[in-house]
Amino acid sequence: MKNSLITREYSEPGKQQVVKQVRLLNSISLKLIVTSLFVFILTIMFGLAVFLQYRSENRIFDSLSDKLISAHIEYVHTNLFNFLKVPIQANASVEMTMQELLSGEMANLDEFESPLMATMKRVFPYSPQLSLVAFGAVNGDYIGVSRETITDTYTLILKDKRTQGTLNFYSGMDTKNPIIKTIDKYDPRTRPWFREVNATRKPSWTRAYWDLDAIRGISISYSSPVYDMDNRYVGVVSSDIKLNRFNRYLQQIPNLGNGVIFIVNDNNEIISHSTIEKPILKPENGLPEQERAHLLTPENSESVIIRTIAPYLSHPKHSKIILSIDGETYYGRIVSFGKELGLHNWRIVVAIPQSDFVGQLNDERKTTFSMIFVIFLLGVTMAWFILSRVTNPIQYVATQARLLAGQKWSPAHQSRFELKEIKQLNDAFNDMSLTLSTAFSRLEHQVYYDSVTGLLSKEGLQKQLQLLNAQENATVWNGLILLSLDNINAVNNSLGYQKGEALLCEFVKQLQEIVPSRTLLARVNDLEFAICYPEDCGCEKAEDEIARYVHIYINSQGCESEHPLFAGNIGLVKEVYDDQTLAVILRNASVALAAARKRGAGAFEIYRPEMMSRAVENTQMLTELNQAELNQELRVYFQPIIDLHHRKVIGAEALIRWQSKAYGMVPPYIFIPLAEESGLILSIGRWVLRESCRQLALKIASGWPADFNIHINVSARQLYQADFDSVIVATLNEFQLSACNLTIELTESILLERGTIISEQLGRIRALGISVAIDDFGSGFSSLSYLHRLQFDCLKIDRDFVSGILESAKNEAIISSVIRLAKGLNVPLIAEGIETKEVADRLYELGCPRGQGYYFGRPIPLDEWQMPGTGK
Structure with missing residues (x-):
C-alpha cells in the first residue's frame, strides 16, 4: 500500500525509474553489504588499537604510581621508625641511670631530677617530639620533665613528700621556682601509661590519652618498668610524644603534592595525617576530665580522600587500591607498621592522585581520546544507518519465523528494499509456511x-x-x-x-x-x-x-x-x-x-483416600522388596516332609521369608502378591531355587541322603517363561544335584489358567526327571477336569481338610476320597497341616503315606537341622 501511494506521486518516467531501482536492489548481492561492513570492522579495529594504547599507558601510570608510593612509604617508614624510637631510647637511658641511683627506700625524688633533665637536654636535644620524660613510683610519687620546643623551656612536675601529695608544676627545673599549677589527689598509678606496665611488668605503648603535664594535649606514651640495684620493681618510666608532632612531620614530607599520608592504629583511629584540617580529636565537652582521648576515625575526617579510603582499612587483603574521587584517579597503598616497636596493627596509608605524576599528559590524552570517540560515533552512526536499511527485511522475515512457531504465519510482504538473497529467503518461508501449517494441523489432531x-x-x-x-x-x-x-x-x-x-x-x-x-x-x-x-x-x-x-x-x-x-x-x-x-x-x-x-x-x-495410602505403602514396600535380594534380607526356611509309616524325614518344603530392615519380618501372603504383580517374582523365584539347591548340596556333601527331596513353590509367571526348564537344569548342574532332589509345587489356580502353555512347560520339566506336585488340592475350584490333561507326580491335600479330620466326618470322608484318588492315579499324597500325634496316626490309618506340619517341625533354616530323623 505504501509503495503504491509513493509511486502515484511520480510521473510516468518517475515510475519507470522507481521500478528500475527496485529491480536493481532485488539483484544486489550481500557482497556489497559485506564491503560496507568491512569499513565498519576497520573502525572497530582502530578503536581496539586505541584501547590497547590506553591500557598500555595505564600500565605505565600504574608503574609510576607504584614506584612513587613505594618511595613515600619507605621514606615515611624509615623516618617514622626513628621518630618513634626516641621514647624507647629515652626510657632505656633513664632506666640505666635510675638503676644506679636506686637503693633502699626512697624518701624524695630529688635525686632523679638531674637524670631526667639530662635525658631531655643533653641526650635528646634534637628530638622535639619527646615532650615529657617521667617516673612514677609504686608508692604513688611522681616526677617528670616537660619540654616546650617553641620557647625551649622546661617544666618540673613533682609529687612526693615535699609537695605533701599534690602534683605541682614549676616554671623551671627547680622546686624553688614558682608553682604555675597544682593538681590535687593525683595518682600516677591510675594513669594509662602506668597501669598496664604495673600489671604486666613489660614495656608497652599506651593508647592516645589526654595528658595532664605542663603542655596539655593528646599524647602517646612508651612505658617500661624500672628496677633498683637489687632487681626490685620500683616503678614505671614513661616518655611522651605529642600527636601534633606527628602531623607536622607528615606535612613536611617532600614531593607529596596533592597526596595524603595518614597513620591509623589498631582501632582504625587516625594517629596522624598530612592534611590541613581540624585537630584529630573528636570535639567533646569536658575533655580534660577524660582519661582516654577520642580520636577521629577515617570515616569522620574532613578529607574526602581519607573518607574514601576508610572502607578498605577493615579488609587486610587490600594493600594496593585504586580510587576515583571527583573524577580524579588516586593510587593508594596500605602498609603495616610498628610491629618491631611493639605497635600492633598500625598502618601507614598513602594516596597520590594520578595528576601529580602524569601532569598535562593526562589532559592531552583526554582531548585525543575525545576526538577519536567523536569520529568513532560518527562512523558507528553511519554504519548503523546502512545496516538498518539492509537488515530491516531480514528482521521482518525473522519475525515471521517466530510467528510460525505459534502457527500464526502470514505471507511476508514484498519490500522495495529487499536484496536478492533476502527475497529468496522470503519466498522459501512463504512456501514452508503452507507446508508446516498443514503438518501442524495433522500433528495436532494426532495429539488430541x-x-x-x-x-x-x-x-x-x-x-x-x-x-x-x-x-x-x-x-x-x-x-x-x-x-x-x-x-x-x-x-x-x-x-x-x-x-x-x-x-x-x-x-x-x-x-x-x-x-x-x-x-x-x-x-x-x-x-x-x-x-x-x-x-x-x-x-x-x-x-x-x-x-x-x-x-x-x-x-x-x-x-x-x-x-x-x-x-x-x-x-x-x-x-x-x-x-x-x-x-x-x-x-x-x-x-x-x-x-x-x-x-x-x-x-x-x-x-477412597485409604486406597491411595495403601497404594503408596505397597509402592514403598515394593521398593524395599526390589532391594531385598541385594541387601541379603531374603531367607529360605525348610519344613520337613515325613514318611508316616516309618516316621522319618524324606524331604522338605522350601518356604521364603523376608526379614526387612524397614518392616521387620514380612509374611509371605503380603509380599508374594506384590512380587507377582510387579514381576519381581521371577528374580525372587530364581533366587529361591538357587539358594535351596545350594544349601541342599552342602547337606548332602556332609552326609545327608543323596535322594533327599526339596519341594519348591513355582508361580504362573515362572512357568510362562520359555527358558524356565533351562534355568532348573543349569541350577541342578551348578550344584551337582540330580533331578530326584527337586520337586516343584503349583496350585490349582495355575493349572486352570492357560492350560496348554502350562501343560507344555510341565511336560518339559517332567521329561527331565523332576517331579511336579499339585499344592493345596481341593481348595480351588474343586474341578477334576484338568487331572486327565496334566501329568503330575504328587498331590498335597489342603490343611483346611486335615485340621478338622478328628471332629468332622465330612472332612474324613473327603480325605479318604482323595487318598483313594491318589492311589488310583498312582501318585503319593502329602497331608499338610498336621499339628498333633492323633491327626498323624489317623491319617496313617486311612492310608495317607506322607505328612507335613508343625507336629513334625516348624520351618527353620536348613543349617539348624540335625541329620534327617523322625518325630519332634
Missing part, C-alpha cells in the same frame, strides 16, 4: 485424538476441559469413571492387531451407546477409557450407571464370528475437578481401578 477409535486422547481431554472452563458459563465437572479393556493386548498377540482394533472399536461403540450426551469420553491410554461427568449429571448418576458399564463386560459379544469377551474393570472418583486437577483425578481413578482388578474381572471400586 486417538487414531483407532477417534476419541479424545488424554491430552485432548485436558485441552477440551480447558476450553470449556474458559467459556463464560464454565462447566463444573463432578465425577469420573475409568474403564479398562485388559484383554486387548492378549487379542493383539493371539489374533492380530486387526482383530484387536475391531474389538476396541466395538467396545467404544457400546460405551457411546450408554454414556450421557454431555459427558466427555476419552481413551487416556492403550487399555483405559475415561468418562467425565458434568455437575448436572454428576457422580450420583455416574455411580448409578456403573451397572450398565459392568453389563458390557458380563454380556458382551465381540466382533465378527469369534465373539471375544471384553475383560476389564471400573474405577470411579466422586470429586469436583477441572483441567488443572484432571491429572490428580485420573491418578485416583487408576488407584480405584487397580483395587477393582484385585477383585476379579468385571468388578468396580469407588475411590
Whole structure:
C-alpha cells in the first residue's frame, strides 16, 4: 500500500525509474553489504588499537604510581621508625641511670631530677617530639620533665613528700621556682601509661590519652618498668610524644603534592595525617576530665580522600587500591607498621592522585581520546544507518519465523528494499509456511485424538476441559469413571492387531451407546477409557450407571464370528475437578481401578483416600522388596516332609521369608502378591531355587541322603517363561544335584489358567526327571477336569481338610476320597497341616503315606537341622 501511494506521486518516467531501482536492489548481492561492513570492522579495529594504547599507558601510570608510593612509604617508614624510637631510647637511658641511683627506700625524688633533665637536654636535644620524660613510683610519687620546643623551656612536675601529695608544676627545673599549677589527689598509678606496665611488668605503648603535664594535649606514651640495684620493681618510666608532632612531620614530607599520608592504629583511629584540617580529636565537652582521648576515625575526617579510603582499612587483603574521587584517579597503598616497636596493627596509608605524576599528559590524552570517540560515533552512526536499511527485511522475515512457531504465519510482504538473497529467503518461508501449517494441523489432531477409535486422547481431554472452563458459563465437572479393556493386548498377540482394533472399536461403540450426551469420553491410554461427568449429571448418576458399564463386560459379544469377551474393570472418583486437577483425578481413578482388578474381572471400586495410602505403602514396600535380594534380607526356611509309616524325614518344603530392615519380618501372603504383580517374582523365584539347591548340596556333601527331596513353590509367571526348564537344569548342574532332589509345587489356580502353555512347560520339566506336585488340592475350584490333561507326580491335600479330620466326618470322608484318588492315579499324597500325634496316626490309618506340619517341625533354616530323623 505504501509503495503504491509513493509511486502515484511520480510521473510516468518517475515510475519507470522507481521500478528500475527496485529491480536493481532485488539483484544486489550481500557482497556489497559485506564491503560496507568491512569499513565498519576497520573502525572497530582502530578503536581496539586505541584501547590497547590506553591500557598500555595505564600500565605505565600504574608503574609510576607504584614506584612513587613505594618511595613515600619507605621514606615515611624509615623516618617514622626513628621518630618513634626516641621514647624507647629515652626510657632505656633513664632506666640505666635510675638503676644506679636506686637503693633502699626512697624518701624524695630529688635525686632523679638531674637524670631526667639530662635525658631531655643533653641526650635528646634534637628530638622535639619527646615532650615529657617521667617516673612514677609504686608508692604513688611522681616526677617528670616537660619540654616546650617553641620557647625551649622546661617544666618540673613533682609529687612526693615535699609537695605533701599534690602534683605541682614549676616554671623551671627547680622546686624553688614558682608553682604555675597544682593538681590535687593525683595518682600516677591510675594513669594509662602506668597501669598496664604495673600489671604486666613489660614495656608497652599506651593508647592516645589526654595528658595532664605542663603542655596539655593528646599524647602517646612508651612505658617500661624500672628496677633498683637489687632487681626490685620500683616503678614505671614513661616518655611522651605529642600527636601534633606527628602531623607536622607528615606535612613536611617532600614531593607529596596533592597526596595524603595518614597513620591509623589498631582501632582504625587516625594517629596522624598530612592534611590541613581540624585537630584529630573528636570535639567533646569536658575533655580534660577524660582519661582516654577520642580520636577521629577515617570515616569522620574532613578529607574526602581519607573518607574514601576508610572502607578498605577493615579488609587486610587490600594493600594496593585504586580510587576515583571527583573524577580524579588516586593510587593508594596500605602498609603495616610498628610491629618491631611493639605497635600492633598500625598502618601507614598513602594516596597520590594520578595528576601529580602524569601532569598535562593526562589532559592531552583526554582531548585525543575525545576526538577519536567523536569520529568513532560518527562512523558507528553511519554504519548503523546502512545496516538498518539492509537488515530491516531480514528482521521482518525473522519475525515471521517466530510467528510460525505459534502457527500464526502470514505471507511476508514484498519490500522495495529487499536484496536478492533476502527475497529468496522470503519466498522459501512463504512456501514452508503452507507446508508446516498443514503438518501442524495433522500433528495436532494426532495429539488430541486417538487414531483407532477417534476419541479424545488424554491430552485432548485436558485441552477440551480447558476450553470449556474458559467459556463464560464454565462447566463444573463432578465425577469420573475409568474403564479398562485388559484383554486387548492378549487379542493383539493371539489374533492380530486387526482383530484387536475391531474389538476396541466395538467396545467404544457400546460405551457411546450408554454414556450421557454431555459427558466427555476419552481413551487416556492403550487399555483405559475415561468418562467425565458434568455437575448436572454428576457422580450420583455416574455411580448409578456403573451397572450398565459392568453389563458390557458380563454380556458382551465381540466382533465378527469369534465373539471375544471384553475383560476389564471400573474405577470411579466422586470429586469436583477441572483441567488443572484432571491429572490428580485420573491418578485416583487408576488407584480405584487397580483395587477393582484385585477383585476379579468385571468388578468396580469407588475411590477412597485409604486406597491411595495403601497404594503408596505397597509402592514403598515394593521398593524395599526390589532391594531385598541385594541387601541379603531374603531367607529360605525348610519344613520337613515325613514318611508316616516309618516316621522319618524324606524331604522338605522350601518356604521364603523376608526379614526387612524397614518392616521387620514380612509374611509371605503380603509380599508374594506384590512380587507377582510387579514381576519381581521371577528374580525372587530364581533366587529361591538357587539358594535351596545350594544349601541342599552342602547337606548332602556332609552326609545327608543323596535322594533327599526339596519341594519348591513355582508361580504362573515362572512357568510362562520359555527358558524356565533351562534355568532348573543349569541350577541342578551348578550344584551337582540330580533331578530326584527337586520337586516343584503349583496350585490349582495355575493349572486352570492357560492350560496348554502350562501343560507344555510341565511336560518339559517332567521329561527331565523332576517331579511336579499339585499344592493345596481341593481348595480351588474343586474341578477334576484338568487331572486327565496334566501329568503330575504328587498331590498335597489342603490343611483346611486335615485340621478338622478328628471332629468332622465330612472332612474324613473327603480325605479318604482323595487318598483313594491318589492311589488310583498312582501318585503319593502329602497331608499338610498336621499339628498333633492323633491327626498323624489317623491319617496313617486311612492310608495317607506322607505328612507335613508343625507336629513334625516348624520351618527353620536348613543349617539348624540335625541329620534327617523322625518325630519332634
